Amino acid sequence: MKTTYIASALIAMALFASCKGDVKTTEKEVVQEVEEVVKEVKEVKVEKIKIALDAKSDSKATGSVVFEESEGMVSMMAAIHGLSEGTHAIHIHEKADCSSADGKSTGGHWNPTAQPHGEWGAETGYHKGDIGNFEADENGNGVVNFKTDEWCIGCGDEKKDIVGKAIIVHQGTDDFTSQPSGAAGARISCGGIIQ
Known part of the structure; x- marks a missing residue:
């Protein structure tokens, strides 16, 4: 659909310019230009994973997370429900294994660069899994x-590859200083990042 709009717009611009006499463009050149744009659009690859979050540690915290990669950027959109009101931590952990009742089967924070735990972007270092904190409202809903x-x-x-890791939501707040995990408390929701 996007390709069609781009192609149509290019043809219209080229024909308009030709009619005005500003640019001498032949039909062949317009077609060639459109083909190049179509090729560029097709080369933009989008990867997407949607995962479910399951309650752990006798909580009611569930939800879903969508990861989408386009042009070298990965976006994460999470919706979590059944939380206590207040601040909660969310991290990526080492293994996509949510089999244990307490979520500890996922291992520690994903830290492939062997950095200390910290707030994302901190000069003192941070794990690749140190996403941070978010707020749950009075109804127990949070968005990241x-x-x-x-x-x-x-x-x-x-x-860099998040596939094979897990998302963990914690009961408490990440203090960004306690090592190795920010003292964020129980693991109350878990989802394996699996394609």
């Missing part, structure tokens, strides 16, 4: 929107 070029979806780069 995050975007980075430090992740990829299925690219095979062990320092």
Whole structure:
């Protein structure tokens, strides 16, 4: 659909310019230009994963997360329900294994660059899984929107690839200083990032 609009717009602009006498464009040149734009549009690859979050540690915290990669940027959009009102931490953990009742089967924070735990972007270092904190409202609902070029979806780069990891929502707040995980409390929701 987008390709059709771009192609139509290019043809219209070229024909208009030709009629005005500003640009001498032949039909062949217009077709060639359109073909190049169509090729560029087709080369933009979008990867997308949607995962469910399951309650852990006797909580009622569930939800869903969508990861989408386009042009080198990965966006994460999460909607979580069944939370206590207040601040909660959310991280990416090492393994997409949510089999244990307490979520600890996912291992520690995903930290492929061997950095200390910290707030995302901190000069003192941070894990690639240190997403941070978010707020849950009085109804127990929270939303997280995050975007980075430090992740990829299925690219095979062990320092960037989030596939095979897990999303963990914690009961408490990440203090960004306690090592190795920010003292965020129980793991109350878990979802494996699997294609």
